[in-house]
Amino acid sequence: MSFKTQHMQDAFLFAAPAPSLNVPSTARKVHLRRLYDILQLCIHRDDLPRARRAWSILIRCKEINWMAMWGIAIHLIEENPYEDHDSTRKIELLRDMILHYPDERVALIKELVFRLIFAGRHREALDELELYLPSFPYQDNPVLHVYAGLLCFYLFQGNNGTDKPAVVQPNLVREAVSHFERARVLDPGNIVAVSFIQKIAIQNLETNIQATQLAESDDDLMVQDDDDPPKPKRLRQTMSSP
Structure with missing residues (x-):
């Protein structure tokens, strides 16, 4: 990269939003790069009205x-993009985009699931x-399987996100393990999937040990009851009449 090109790159704050703008060679492209910088700065400063105006210009180019x-x-x-449970419009937009833009569907579904979780709609x-x-292609995406595994494990613990009493579903643990296993196959280095598989295995082992100990304790009590000699019956004494 020449000194002139490097100097031109350093004149902007953020990476180019499109490859054709990496090295702005015309006044129009320089203007677009600066407008994109303004957009990002406004987002960082939480100046959303100005950011929307910059966005509305950029998307028409x-x-x-x-x-x-x-x-x-x-x-x-x-x-208010930082409000935890105020995501209804975002979720509606994502669902609409999923229907109309199949090429971006995997990324959009990831974002949709994240937004639903963020809104407490597990x-x-x-x-x-x-x-x-x-x-396909969703079944080959490890991130989606990790999301599914985490949600299954969360819901298994009785967190249904509603006021209704939770119904414990033991099969959710099996489904969680299945999703984590699939994620590990697709991405062996996925630390989340590997960690949860290990944690669930340890939890199942501890549960089995406790159940075994409880059963052995019950057996010991039954043996003790059988070994105890029968207690003699107490005879009621009656006073004889003189």
């Missing part, structure tokens, strides 16, 4: 692939995963 920047759109759609998040995971 032919040099910008707006679909590659959908994550920014999700961030800008809410008045059962709904797992339902979404169960809808897509049996089919």
